[in-house]
Amino acid sequence: MTTAPRVVVARPVPEVAVVTLDRPERMNSLAFDLVVPLRDELRRLHDDTSVRAVVLTGAGRGFCSGADQSGERGQVPHVEGLTQPSVALRAMEVLDEVVITLRGLHQPVIAAVNGPAIGGGLCLALACDIRVAAEPAYFRAAGINNGLTASELGLSYLLPRAVGSSRAFEIMLTGRDVPAAEASAIGLVSAVVPPAELLDHCVALGSRVAAFSRPGVELTKRTLWSSLDASSLTSHMQQEALGQLYVRLLTANFEEAVEARHEGRAPVFRDRR
Template sequence: MNVLPLAQRSSEPPGAEQILKTLRTRRQGPLLTVELNVPEEGNAVTDAMLDDLLTVLDHQDPEVRVLVLAAAGDDFCLGGDRDEFAEHLAHDPSGSGVRASGIRARRVCDALTANPAVTVARVQGRAIGAGLALALACDLRVGADTATFRLPELALGLPTAWGGLLPRLISEAGAARVRDIILTGRVVDAAEAGTLSILQRVVPEDSLDAAVADLVRPVLRRPGPALRVTKTLLNSFTAATRLADASVLDPEIMTAVLTEQRRVRPAT
């Protein structure tokens, strides 16, 4: 898989790779690949992963034109680490840890969306909850025909309030369809994800890397200044159709729900 490092200097050799605690990156000229790299945990999103992602995104070389967000193992991402949420609440029942985690999540997803480079999600296996949010924060999404998507938060007693997921999903898939997906918690397969624009391209799993390369190749040839301005314009027009985006309150909403549930139903 083609993957990229934080901010590569010109002195670094092509294909230079860097391994962080939860990520692996590789830089190849104007292409940066960032791979979620905790496959034994289903690439579950933790505070450590959010911190690693922020480190990469905050120090990204301005010469990068395309960033591919990929994942090691069978699944793209199985969502947020609920054990870590429970630890946050056990440490501070007021929810300060949950709130801080939610703020990190929002910063990561916003950094992907507002990234000066074109961001591409490469999705295989399951993308659940926070995993779907990370993919939706990218400009383009390519998925294997075996990929599936699910938002089980409601069944877990959680609001759909992580990283600005809800307005992005409504913008891409439409409000009526999103109600169905969230309220039922059902699995969305790759074919349906394609019709909902959750995925823009669906390919056989063994063709996933080739499909990403085909998508990325022409984008890498575009002049950098025009590419950055065009992406900014696309983001601006998309944001204008949302009228209001209450997802800035996601950390507060998640904190309020979790702390209230803990108060009503104390952990045993």
């Protein structure tokens, strides 16, 4: 008997891929039979030049409930002959790879947070470039509630950069739920929409991004992320300038944008001279 896929990839419109975590019976918790296929699908999408934007969402009523607590965690790959300490290190490495791969995709990634994003699920959402929540969604840094640290999978790095240090400290140290409306107010998500509209909203957002210049979008994503680690305003502005010059000098996109504006039509960016 074969196991049903735990990660489903769909192409509802050209150039946009929707990746769905498909373990609804466990609120899409991060068992390894979900984590490993997710990592592998993200790597495939990274190299797929037909995909210009990615939407990440969850099946059923949850986005992702974080670590699996049922005991059905699946198998960590490539651990034959290893002792428990080494297996634990490999397990954390696989989990880390998902967050790092998400952040490193060429394509912008939009988290369609359809329900609870808890613990590792919050980390997945934060690793995406844009987050949109359905009205019933909420967010929780759950580690502290489980007698552990609230820091996992980059959470203590990503959350302060999304909402500021004081709010991040409070959210992580109290382990409380952050409902969608509050998440919007503090900048954790860019929008809150009715559940029935969430996926269409995010796919439309992906299509809008896909209409722009490929190097323009990719460089903008890279520059935005690198700005969070910039050592100074001056060094970051130099990086911005190089990216702008790169696209300006090597493509006719700017001229096309000016011409299209004069002609009252949408520009078609061909990313070449």
